[in-house]
Each structure stands twice: as structure tokens, then as C-alpha cells.
Amino acid sequence: MPVWDFPLRLFHWALFVSIFGAIISAKAGVLWVHERFGLTVLGLIIFRIVWGFVGGRYARFREFLAMPRIAFKELQTLLRSTPKTESESNSKIKVGHSALSSYAVLGLLGIPLFMAISGTMSNDDVLFDGPLAHLVTDFTDKATSAHHFGEKLLFSILFLHIGAILFYKYKKKRNLTKAMVTGNVDAMPASAANGSISANHSYFGVLLMLFFIAAAQTITLLRPALF
Numbered sequence: 001m002p003v004w005d006f007p008l009r010l011f012h013w014a015l016f017v018s019i020f021g022a023i024i025s026a027k028a029g030v031l032w033v034h035e036r037f038g039l040t041v042l043g044l045i046i047f048r049i050v051w052g053f054v055g056g057r058y059a060r061f062r063e064f065l066a067m068p069r070i071a072f073k074e075l076q077t078l079l080r081s082t083p084k085t086e087s088e089s090n091s092k093i094k095v096g097h098s099a100l101s102s103y104a105v106l107g108l109l110g111i112p113l114f115m116a117i118s119g120t121m122s123n124d125d126v127l128f129d130g131p132l133a134h135l136v137t138d139f140t141d142k143a144t145s146a147h148h149f150g151e152k153l154l155f156s157i158l159f160l161h162i163g164a165i166l167f168y169k170y171k172k173k174r175n176l177t178k179a180m181v182t183g184n185v186d187a188m189p190a191s192a193a194n195g196s197i198s199a200n201h202s203y204f205g206v207l208l209m210l211f212f213i214a215a216a217q218t219i220t221l222l223r224p225a226l227f
Contacts, residue, residue: 002196004183005056007205012180015044031128042116043216045109047209058096058195066099074100095192107157115154118147131223
């Protein structure tokens with residue numbers, strides 16, 4: 001049954017490509033490419049925040065954000081080899097993001113957003129400054145330090161995310177990657193609501209995503225001309 005709408009899936013894979021593109025270009029020292037990937041990340045995450053209010057049913061924040069105690073209880077259930085009760089067994093099949101994964105979503109949005117924003121104000125102490133660095137000359141060194149610190153957080157959340165995917169695939173026998181490609185989730189409860197959206201809604205989502213990406217790219221126009 002459809003759960004993940006097309007704009008959400010497109011966002012997911014575009015964010016994946018953009019983050020790894022930003023990492024690789026930074027390590028290679030190609031900072032102008034790093035900047036473009038970073039601004040793409042910024043536009044994508046702004047889109048995802050908006051889509052969390054106007055997107056498909058299971059893309060909306062109100063559908064999956066939960067109290068920490070619920071997420072902690074879910075973690076305890078998840079780590080057990082067998083559930084203690086029937087309700088725990090039924091909770092294994094969760095439509096959309098679970099309470100626990102909702103916090104992973106917040107981390108996967110918040111940390112790259114932090115990296116993208118701090119990157120616009122950072123510098124490399126040589127020739128390259130972020131497009132907004134000239135507006136915060138007294139703060140740019142702190143932004144650079146924050147950006148470098150954020151790299152550790154980014155790698156941590158990526159490793160946790162990949163680890164969770166592998167855990168679900170081999171331990172829980174649930175292919176989360178396939179679901180994010182096709183949009184369909186197997187073994188859905190009969191009472192589960194359909195998460196599909198109309199074609200017009202999908203077109204709107206894709207155009208909205210492209211708009212925010214393009215808008216983020218224009219931030220470079222704020223950089224002062226060299227001559």
C-alpha cells in the first residue's frame with residue numbers, strides 16, 4: 001500500500017546525494033562545488049519543513065512526532081527478540097515513521113540544516129568565504145568552528161541511520177530502502193490509511209522543492225564582487 005508520497009521520496013534521495021556530494025567535494029578541496037551542494041541541502045530541508053505541513057499524510061509532522069517516553073518504550077520493544085504482549089507485537093507494524101524514528105528524522109533534518117546555515121557564514125582561512133561571511137565578520141570564525149564541529153554530528157547521525165536500515169533489513173526483515181524507492185510498505189494493517197496523493201499534489205510538491213533549491217542557490221549573489 002502507498003505510504004510515502006513521490007515528493008517525499010524525491011527529497012530523500014536528493015538529500016542523500018547532496019550530503020554525500022558536499023562531503024566528497026569538501027574532502028577534495030573543491031569548495032565552490034561544496035558550496036553548491038550545501039545550498040542544495042539548505043533548500044531541500046526548507047522544503048521538507050514546509051512539506052511536513054502540506055505534504056502527504058505520512059509526511060506530516062503531526063502524524064509521527066511523539067513524546068520521548070513513547071519513543072523510549074518503542075526502543076525497548078524493538079530490542080527485544082520477541083514481544084511480551086500482543087499490543088507490542090502489533091506495534092511492530094507501524095504505518096509511516098514510528099515514534100522512535102521521528103527523532104531520527106529530526107536529527108537528519110536539524111544537523112544538515114545547521115551545517116548548511118553555518119557553512120554560509122564560514123571561511124577556510126585562505127581564499128574561500130561563505131556567501132554571508134562578509135555580513136558577520138565578527139562571527140565568521142565562530143561559524144567556521146561550529147561548521148567543523150557539526151561535521152562530527154553529521155557523520156554520527158549518518159552512521160546511526162545506516163545502522164538502523166541494516167538492523168531493520170537483517171534483524172526485523174523489513175526493507176526500508178525499497179519502501180523509500182517505491183513508496184509502498186508491505187504487511188500493512190487493514191485499518192491503515194492510504195498515504196498516496198493526487199498527481200496535482202505531487203506536481204506541486206516537486207515544483208515547491210525546485211523553488212526552494214533555486215532560492216537557496218541565489219544566496220551566492222549576496223557575496224560582494226571581487227572587482
